[in-house]
Amino acid sequence: MGKADIRLGVDIGGTFTDVVLEVGAHPFSAKVLTTYAAPEDAILDGIAQVCEKAGIAAGDIGQIIHGTTLATNALIERRGAKTALVTTKGFRDVIEMRTESRFEQYDLNLCLPEPLLPRQRRYVLEERVGADGGVLIPLDRAEVENLADTLANAGYQSVAVGFLHSYLNDTHERMVRDVLAKRLPDAMVSLSCEVSPQMREYERFNTTVANAYIKPLIKSYLGRLEDRLRDAGVDCPVFLMHSGGGIISLESAAEFPVRLVESGPAGGAVFASHIAARHGLDKVLSFDMGGTTAKICLIKNRTPKTSRVFEVARSYRFKKGSGMPISIPVIDMVEIGAGGGSLGSVDALRQIRVGPESAGSEPGPACYGRGGARPAVTDADLVLGRLDPDGFAGGSIRLHPDRSEAALTAEIGETLGMNAGEAAFGLAEVVDENMANAARVHAVENGEDLSEYTMIAFGGAAPLHAARLCEKLGVSRCLVPEGAGVGSAIGFLRAPFSFEANRSVYMRLSQFDADAVLALFEDLEAEAVRFVRSCDAAAEIASEFKLYMRYTGQGWEIPVVLDVQDARQPDGGRYLQLFETAYEKLFGRTVEGMDVEITVWAVNATTPQATAEALTSAKPAGPAQTSGSRNLFDPALASTVTAAVIDRETLAPGQSVSGPAVITEAETTIIVPSSRIALAQPDGTVDLFEKESVA
Incomplete structure (x- = not known):
């Protein structure tokens, strides 16, 4: 097996750094606590772990794809x-x-x-x-x-x-x-x-x-990373995931680090798109919850929705305009401060609040035993029975339930007259409602009905909360893919090399100049292709064309996708037809008698997407083998129930388990509430259905 068949994906999160090594078709993964002072330390630690699991030397790695929240965190934390x-x-x-x-x-x-x-x-x-x-x-x-x-x-x-x-x-x-x-x-x-x-x-x-x-910070970090990798014997190209869902060179990332603002979440959206294609799903709600943030993205026709403006750190009930606008090509999603490390408190109105402040990895939630004294979401999950104190992160981190109970009681319980269990219930419900509300707002902004969607949950904390979110949102089906705990890092390895070039040139359709349009598209295409060629000189590159159009006098545009022929043979009448179709779909009607104008032109150059083989649903194979049981608090019932415990590695395709149940693995835990049934699919995905829908 050559170096080209050995690829590594690295995702630095606010709490954990996820590392995934693929040796041919065989994945090996590790989760390491993020080292804030020198993030490259966690990467080197993770690389050593996965290389040992795979039985290879670090020098055998042929390519590294890296995504990070460092840019986002630097902006949020000023x-x-x-x-x-x-x-x-x-x-x-x-x-x-x-x-x-x-x-x-x-x-x-x-x-x-x-x-x-x-x-x-x-x-x-x-x-x-x-x-x-x-x-x-x-x-x-x-x-x-x-x-x-x-x-x-x-x-x-x-x-x-x-x-x-x-x-x-x-x-x-x-x-x-x-x-x-x-x-x-x-x-x-x-x-x-x-x-x-x-x-x-x-x-x-x-x-x-x-x-x-953020340029000095990111440039310094990328330079240090390159040096440390070289010292460790890793001699291969390093690429960065950008916010638009593609991969760019290290040099481009260092020059334009703002394009990395949503690089980690973008990898997650690519991962969810790949799973959607494998399962034949056209409407997917991607739910990515890690240690610091939760990311929610709508995926239609197996393609994440994209935008040219993204808001970092929306500060007021997730509303547009309350954040910091970043005008770059980006996968459109909503991101909130709700993760396993998000801290709970009681405000002046005696209401429980969660986030956006996070315990991160230093000191981490109270249960980590690393000096954290305030309760985090992970503390609530532990007290509610969702986590095994001896099996967290594959057993690499032992959790302390007594410290969680003490923190919950001191911060929430004493103020509101609750015991530790009640405080944990309140904290967990608040964070779940925050995420559900963010999903509702995002769906409304895009004119979508979430009841028609299937959730795909990944990230270390998402499978713990996904089923409860489905109950709140009226979503009947949820998929938890294999490798969900490190989903974004896997997504990096599925992403194409791509770059979007865009430019503002104002043109009314009544004054349409086909020659000028053709020249503009050729210029933008050459710019975009040049960036991709700098990453992979031999790759096959396709171009995708997009316009941003509006009626004259309107304040904002809508995206209009062109096919290659529309770009190569520009026609004002055809562009009007495409605009009116898109406008009517979004707003329900068109406006008669008004001129239309184009404000922004965009060309995305991309290498081919990784293909996903279609999956045949598993045939029923009886109940799953349980390894025991434990008490689990079910928030929908507001009571503690006895839940079966299943090791995910023992699940065979077609086997099922009726909730309440807990499905454990090294990197995450899947909670199956009383309202759901879990079914193992042939690709290792755990499929959660409402009981009524499978009866």
């Missing part, structure tokens, strides 16, 4: 580099004024999220480019040089440059970079014309600032 913004005079406060929209119209005490950079770190230059790309006020190089001296004296590590309409004419931004390269050679520079060449200055400036803010 622990990036000392960064300056250089912008057009008169637009210094754009990232603070935002769009002036109110995500909660009637809240008189509404607090908008603070910008990443305070006003004293935002600088202006006298210049102006018009909406047509023409220069209205030329940029004076001497003024740029004076500003460069000011920035140098202030000791900035990174500089974001965002001028008005630079997506049409980037001359001024590039002049600033040339000057800064001479005056501040050690500072990193991010240009909006490269990071996010799209209209809407608030989103573009904010994305560029975010890129600059």
Whole structure:
């Protein structure tokens, strides 16, 4: 077996670092506590573990695909580099004024999220480019040089440059970079014309600032990782998962780290899409719950929904507008601070609150015995009987139920007059309702009915909570795939190499210019293909084309997908037909007599997707073999029940177990409540059904 057949997927989460090694078709996995000070330490530890399990040397690995939450966490926790913004005079406060929209119209005490950079770190230059790309006020190089001296004296590590309409004419931004390269050679520079060449200055400036803010951190980490891997004898290409669901080179990731903001969750969505294809499912709700966050994504026709704007850290009931917008190609999902490490507390109204603060891996939940004193979701799961204190993380971490009970009593029980079990019930129900509510909001925003969907649950904590979420959401079926505990890392190994190039060029269909459209698509396609070629020079590459269109005068666009022929032979009438079909599907009707305009053009270059073999459902093979029983609290019944315990490795295809039951494995635990039946499928997936639906 050659090195090309040995691939490694690595996902750094807020609590655990997941490592999956595939030697041909044989997977080996490990979960290691994330090491915050030096995340590469956990990766090297995980690599050593999986290589030992597989019986190979680290030098035999042929390719590494890596995803991380480091970029997201740095933005959420505001622990990036000392960064300056250089912008057009008169637009210094754009990232603070935002769009002036109110995500909660009637809240008189509404607090908008603070910008990443305070006003004293935002600088202006006298210049102006018009909406047509023409220069209205030329940029004076001497003024740029004076500003460069000011920035140098202030000791900035990174500089974001965002001028008005630079997506049409980037001359001024590039002049600033040339000057800064001479005056501040050690500072990193991010240009909006490269990071996010799209209209809407608030989103573009904010994305560029975010890129600059995390660039020194990510670049330093990737450099250290490369060196440590080399020292460990790992001599192979390293690629990064990006937010759009594809893979890019290490160099591209270091230059544009903002594209890594949702890299881990994107891998999870790819994993869920692969499972959906294998099981022939067209409507899937992907549920990924780890130690720090929960991610929910809608997958239709085995393809995750994508967007060109994503909000990091929505702060107000998951509402659009309450987070930090990042204008990059991204798999559209909602992410909330609800994971195994999310901390519970009681607020001033005597209500239980969970998250977004997390115990992470340092010190971790109280039950880890590493110094954590506040109760986390994992503590509640342990007290409710969902976790085996001696079998957590394959037995590598022994849990302490007494410490969980003490933390729950001290933080919640004493305030609300509850014992530890009641406090655990309340904490678990609150976090489950938070996740269910996030799923409802996401579905409503996309015009979808979740009762028509099948849930696919993965991540270390998701199988513990998935069935309860299904009960709350009215979802009748849930799949827990093999390898669910490390699903995102497996997803990295299924993802294609891809890159999406986009650009804002305004055009009305009444003034449609087919030659200009053809030239624009050719330019974008060449840019996207060039990025993919830098990752895999010999691969077959396909191009996917998309427009963002709206009726004239509307504030926002909708995505319209084109086939290759539509892009190669542009036709305004055909584009109108595609737009009206998409618009009617989303809003129920079209608008007569109005012109239509195109604002953003996008081309995604991608290598072929990993194919999934269709699965034939398992034939009934009788009840599963149990290894014992234990007490389990069933929240739907609000009582403790006796649950059968089954080792997942002993499940044969077609075997089933009627809830209540607990299915255990090294990396997670599947809870089968009294309302469900679990059935083992031929690919190792555990299929959870409502009892009525299989009767």
